[in-house]
Amino acid sequence: MTDALAEALAAALGPGAVLTDPADRARYEQGWRYGKGVARCVVRPRSTAEIAAALRLCREHGARVIAQGANTGLVAASTPDPSGTMVVLSLDRHDRTIEVDRAGRSVLADGGVRLSQLNAALAPHGLWFPVDLGADPQIGGMVATNTGGTRLLRYGDVRKNLLGLEVVLGDGRVLSLLHALRKNNTGLDARQLFTGTAGLFGVVSRAVLQVAPLPQQRAAALVACRDGAAVLGLLQALEDGLGELLEAFEVIGESALRPVFVHHPELRAPFRELPPYAVLVGLATALPAGLLDLDAVLQARLQAHLEAAGPAVPDAVFGDGAEFWAIRHRVSESLRAEGESLAFDVGLPRAALPAFTAAVAELLRASFPGVRLCDYGHWGDGGTHLVLVLGGPGGPEGAAAGTAAALQERVYELAVRGFGGSFSAEHGVGPHNQRSYDLYTDPVVKDLCRALSWCCDPARLLGTARLW
Numbered sequence: 489m490t491d492a493l494a495e496a497l498a499a500a501l502g503p504g505a506v507l508t509d510p511a512d513r514a515r516y517e518q519g520w521r522y523g524k525g526v527a528r529c530v531v532r533p534r535s536t537a538e539i540a541a542a543l544r545l546c547r548e549h550g551a552r553v554i555a556q557g558a559n560t561g562l563v564a565a566s567t568p569d570p571s572g573t574m575v576v577l578s579l580d581r582h583d584r585t586i587e588v589d590r591a592g593r594s595v596l597a598d599g600g601v602r603l604s605q606l607n608a609a610l611a612p613h614g615l616w617f618p619v620d621l622g623a624d625p626q627i628g629g630m631v632a633t634n635t636g637g638t639r640l641l642r643y644g645d646v647r648k649n650l651l652g653l654e655v656v657l658g659d660g661r662v663l664s665l666l667h668a669l670r671k672n673n674t675g676l677d678a679r680q681l682f683t684g685t686a687g688l689f690g691v692v693s694r695a696v697l698q699v700a701p702l703p704q705q706r707a708a709a710l711v712a713c714r715d716g717a718a719v720l721g722l723l724q725a726l727e728d729g730l731g732e733l734l735e736a737f738e739v740i741g742e743s744a745l746r747p748v749f750v751h752h753p754e755l756r757a758p759f760r761e762l763p764p765y766a767v768l769v770g771l772a773t774a775l776p777a778g779l780l781d782l783d784a785v786l787q788a789r790l791q792a793h794l795e796a797a798g799p800a801v802p803d804a805v806f807g808d809g810a811e812f813w814a815i816r817h818r819v820s821e822s823l824r825a826e827g828e829s830l831a832f833d834v835g836l837p838r839a840a841l842p843a844f845t846a847a848v849a850e851l852l853r854a855s856f857p858g859v860r861l862c863d864y865g866h867w868g869d870g871g872t873h874l875v876l877v878l879g880g881p882g883g884p885e886g887a888a889a890g891t892a893a894a895l896q897e898r899v900y901e902l903a904v905r906g907f908g909g910s911f912s913a914e915h916g917v918g919p920h921n922q923r924s925y926d927l928y929t930d931p932v933v934k935d936l937c938r939a940l941s942w943c944c945d946p947a948r949l950l951g952t953a954r955l956w
């Protein structure tokens with residue numbers, strides 16, 4: 489059966505732009521961890537004008553649209569719903585522009601440019617975009633989710649590094665805020681409407697990003713800690729003693745670390761016995777080794793802390809940062825291989841991280857026996873990723889959807905109401921955590937979002953998350 493919208497899109501954008509065959513659509517319909525739907529078709533514009541044309545046609549045909557980047561999002565917000573009526577607007581082919589402004593220390597990039605592609609283009613200029621994570625997202629997707637990542641402690645999230653933006657609104661109007669200004673105090677900062685709002689107010693077509701000098705040196709260590717309190721003590725000692733040299737402070741609980749070596753036997757376990765917590769400490773500087781010996785600085789600081797902390801921080805291994813990061817970046821996928829699981833991305837006041845983790849462990853012991861708690865995360869930013877392994881050895885048989893829903897409710901309640909935290913530290917909002925958004929978001933914020941959506945997307949075509 490022919491589809492008039494798919495034909496109109498193909499006529500406007502060229503035949504290669506539209507995918508209707510189920511086999512071609514499949515990878516756009518399945519999310520990385522959550523989210524699976526059916527698309528009416530996939531449209532792949534190559535420019536801002538083509539995005540606008542596609543949105544206008546979808547509006548004429550009354551079709552809802554989901555903007556999609558690299559589809560690495562973790563809240564099921566990048567895939568269509570199961571109705572078969574939504575159009576996936578993928579920015580895959582909108583990736584040709586990367587313009588580096590050396591004097592401005594910024595870069596203009598198309599929304600479909602991948603993070604790795606951006607950094608490859610920046611490297612010859614001695615620059616990089618320092619929002620760093622274990623996936624390879626697109627710039628538009630990073631803006632729409634306000635990506636955090638492993639170096640937020642030092643460089644901040646996307647929001648902090650976003651200078652300018654171009655967005656195509658739901659009705660096809662193009663809003664250009666494509667300046668590269670660091671100071672611009674002229675009223676409403678409209679860029680923020682589109683940052684972290686899951687593409688609900690418009691499709692990010694281009695962005696200007698502040699970039700950073702590539703570090704000349706890096707030093708890394710994995711530090712063993714006896715418990716969460718020791719982890720926080722280490723964090724404080726490093727921040728006090730090393731200031732802005734500290735670039736990463738990634739914590740991996742024993743239960744999250746062990747599966748990495750099971751599923752990746754090529755990786756070497758750094759400690760003879762895995763400690764309750766291993767902390768990946770990363771330092772970086774743009775100073776050359778002749779001016780500052782970063783390895784020596786890290787070793788001296790850690791040695792002093794190990795002596796002061798005694799058995800609470802029993803060991804540290806120094807070495808190739810790449811090896812430690814390979815371990816850190818394999819955690820998420822290794823836990824996925826452990827069996828059916830439920831992942832959380834919770835933000836907390838840093839001091840509350842140990843007590844929150846203990847409270848979740850107690851909740852599981854008392855009410856969900858057999859569910860395994862694996863925790864890791866960006867403790868330097870108060871972010872923790874709890875993965876609760878439901879299936880696999882020791883887990884409840886074919887864990888029912890009800891178990892997952894009950895767990896989700898109890899853990900988010902603990903985080904938000906019990907410890908003053910956030911139900912989404914960095915992954916954003918989508919169907920996966922919609923219920924928590926509905927429960928915990930101030931009604932006035934929802935009213936504001938509703939009003940904004942009338943202005944930006946009057947026909948309510950965009951997205952699957954609901955912010956009002």
Ligand SMILES: Cc1cc2nc3c(=O)[nH]c(=O)nc-3n(C[C@H](O)[C@H](O)[C@H](O)COP(=O)(O)OP(=O)(O)OC[C@H]3O[C@@H](n4cnc5c(N)ncnc54)[C@H](O)[C@@H]3O)c2cc1C
Binds near residue numbers: 633821951
């Ligand atoms: C292994 C792994 C590790 C990860 N680690 C981290 C981490 O450390 N920190 C972190 O913050 N995230 C992390 N993520 C999550 C994910 O990579 C980020 O949320 C990323 O920014 C999503 O970008 P994307 O291009 O894949 O967007 P998608 O997944 O394609 O889309 C995500 C959302 O953005 C919207 N969107 C996409 N493109 C556009 C656009 N051009 N305009 C408007 N809306 C758009 C979508 O509709 C959807 O709502 C990780 C993911 C994986 C798989």
